[in-house]
Amino acid sequence: MNLTVTQVLFFFFASCAAGSALAMVTRRNPVACAMWLIGTFFSVAAIYTLLGAYFIGIIQILVYAGAIMVLFLFVIMLLNLGNDYEDDIRGTGWKIAAGGAGLIIIALLGRVFAGDLPRPLGNAAGPGMLAAAQAERGVVGLIGIPLYNEYVVPLQATAILLLVAVVGAVVLAKRKV
């Protein structure tokens, strides 16, 4: 089998991601779940890098693993869920249902992805085109320039969204004074 280094690395990180995800779903300790999720995020970030989406990969680590998961852990700790935690996985029937649903989803999605996917940019497009664009604009510019030119409105909207989220979180979580 002729595998390049990239492909080997990909398989490695893919199995890490999948395994971490499985572990996350099956742990009882919420803290353990969080940690495994962080593992998944790191693996996925690695895969982003392998795919050539450097900026997204870094952002994944910074924001997802670094901010969001930290927030999760803060909350878990705040609610003191790490210690006497009860068994919070549903019964056997539901486990079977969940497993079945998951497998069917994977199968269906797999069938979809295995078929012909639409190519909006034509058959010539591919990783090479991405690399060329990246070389021309830079890693950050690849995303930054479209963001601030064509997609400035969603950008501003997202900014407002974040502001609202911050305010909302503060309001919701604070004790009544």
Place this chain on the structure above:
Amino acid sequence: MLLLQEAAHGAAALAEGNGFTPVLPWLIVGLPLLGFVLNGLLSVTAARRALPTLPPVGDPYYDHAHDDHGHAAAAPAHALAPAHAHAAVGAGEPSEQESLDHGVDAHPVDRAAARDEAHDAHGHDVHDAHAHDVHDAHDDHAAGGPKPFTHTLPSLIAPGVLIGSFVLAVLNFLAMKNAGEGARLAIAEGWSWMPVGNLHVDAALQLDPLSILMTLIITGVGSLIHVFSIGYMKEDPGYPRYMAYLNLFVFFMLMLVLGSSYPVMFVGWEGVGLCSYLLIGFWFREKANADAGKKAFIVNRIGDFGFLVAMMLLFWNVGALDFATVNQTLLAGGSGVEFAGPVITAIALFFFLGAAGKSAQIPLYIWLPDAMAGPTPVSALIHAATMVTAGVYLVVRSSVIYTMAPSASLVVALVGALTAIFAASIGLKQWDIKKVLAYSTVSQLGFMFAAVGMGAYVAGVFHLMTHAFFKACLFLGSGAVIHAMHHALHSTHNPADAQDMRNMGGLRKYLPVTFLTMGVSTLAIAGVPPFAGFFSKDEIIGAAWLGAEGSSHLSGATLFGIHGSTWMGVIGVILSIAAFMTAFYMGRMMLYTFFGDNRTGDQERKHLHEGDWTLTLPLIVLGILAVVGGFLNVETHVPIVQLFNFGQGEALHHWLHPVLAGSDDVIAQNVGRLEEPVHALWPIALAIVIGLGGLALAAAMLGRRRLQTAEVQPAYQGGVEKTLYNKWYVDELYDRVVVKPVGGLSRLFARFDMGVLDWIVDLFGRLAQMFGIAFGRLQTGQVNTYAFVLIVGVLIVLGSFVAL
């Protein structure tokens, strides 16, 4: 030959309708309607003011007051009445409280009746301390002051509109008379009522000799009865309502006779049925009265069904429903309806079913005796002079149809004759004076139907007219008698029945005018010349004999295999016997009421007296008409009496000739020339013998009989007597054969409806409920479950895309 030409000419003129100009025809119909509206408004508004709260049911003054049926259940009334201190009676104004308690409609301001008041004040003084009871109703308590809205106005409006209509009718009659023989038809168009496809029914009035004659009778006799009602009903709290209903009735009746097509006639037909119900059940707080009204209406409806079917058949086969077009089409023969065919026979028979319901023939006569529960003027107007004659009018109006269906005609004649004798037999043994007259009406209607059934349309209309005169006179006279008896019995608080002949006797001393007019009318109905009834009845029975000899167009027809001439001979015999019975029971009635010793009671006798002019004037007028009315259609071959004719004999026959021209045409086309009738004199002699003989036999058998009052007089013992008294148990038979099975069937259907159908409907409700509960369980509140269901949905959608 001449007859044929005349017939053709008349028919053509009638069809063309190039007649005289009618004088305000719509006003003839519209005035009574206006009267109804005004009186109705008065009854709704003013009466409410006069009697703010209704007394409880069973209140002696309000409910029993006018129970013409008698006061059998009078006893409980005593307990209910509040004790009243009667103020000193006289002309003094009563206190407000008293007038309210008494019902403010006690008496109008018309102090012309002071004579009555003074009279009763006498008796009343004696009973000052008594509580109100049944009999106080008619007593003249101190009058409650002027009552313009509830008494004066209706008394003016109701007879006023009638007299107005009568005047207009007379004007139209004169215009018609002056227009000459061929021009006596006018159609006053109203509006296009039902232009539907091929059917064009207009709301229009038809003025021709027949309808104007009926209009004169209705408005003329009606006016007299309205005047009578003023005196008779003035003490009743529902006086404006009564006048409103009377006017409404006249309006509908006029629509019936003046309509130019069967549907317009049917509007009037049903309307008079409705008014009959309203007026029979006028004192509806007594259940018996309300039941009588219901019975009348329901039996009438059975007849209405026949009328409707006939109309539909007529439209289906002929294509039109107005009289002119129907007659033309049938005569021309273009519609495919054959002479004596099944279609025309069916139409004729169904129309007769309608007529049997409205005019109380066998088997639908049962409502008329019960209808005596209504006020007596109502009986006079509706059940003697007008509504019950609607059936006869229908047959005469449809003379073309009946002439084209000889077997149906014979059926009509036969049923009429049988009814005549059947009802006469029941009348022989009745004690209630109004019941005698009721059965007499049924019997006389039978005569009329026998006449028109035999093709003697003019004789039937003639008898209708004379019967209106003398029967209205008889009913009003009995009303006057009952009025006097009420006064007398109430003055002594006697609970006896004021209508029972056993309580009367020797009244000719106390009620001379009533006695005279009723006597004249009795002679008329018995068929004694030269009074009215003799001529009309003789013509009918004479037509039967002529038909038996072969001079009628029906003589050759067959019914059930027997020749028409044979039938008509049988009919002649039956009618003669019925006439004999008529004379007998009318004589019996007069004997028991007016002759012999008075059985009312010593105390009561002092209070027997005539009513005021409103009661006696109509009686006198009708009495005169009962005497001279017969001369309108004297047959030319009767000697002597031609002196009194209007220049030519058989005036009515000539007058109605254009209307019956169509029927004559049918005879000419299909039956051919008829034999010239040979007018013998023996039928006239026979009629005179029957009339006088019946009266004489009554006088001989019953003259010396000593009757006792109703409570004491022994009841009928024998089988025949009891059967006749109990009306041949027909009501009981109907109850057993029709009413109870229908009731049982209804209960069965009700059980089915409630049990099965409701169960099915409830089932849907229950199913919805079960589904609701079942599906409700899906909502567990668990987010995980919801997510699972959502994912299942996604799987399904995704799966369908992938699979496709």
Place this chain on the structure above:
Amino acid sequence: MNEIPLSYSLGLSAILFGIGVAGVIVRRNAIVLFMCVELMLNAVNLAFVALSPYAGVEGQVFVFFVIAVAAAEAAVGLAIMIAVFRHRESVDMKNFSLLRW
């Protein structure tokens, strides 16, 4: 970079998504449930990034937005859970079934 076949990346995305689905169904702890949702979002991000060489840079721009929105959502959602915890002393979903039949 062009050596990783598209279908592999998409397949991984599918697997991660399926695992996330199973987790959502079977976990009762509200916070862990939320984390499984984040996992599903990540799987979608992976799919976007894998397709972006063939569909344009918009794929990665969209991932950027998804991450931002996920952050906002996480903040608010956790704030809500804190508030709920104050009432119920528990984040177990079986205690929050008041909207049942």
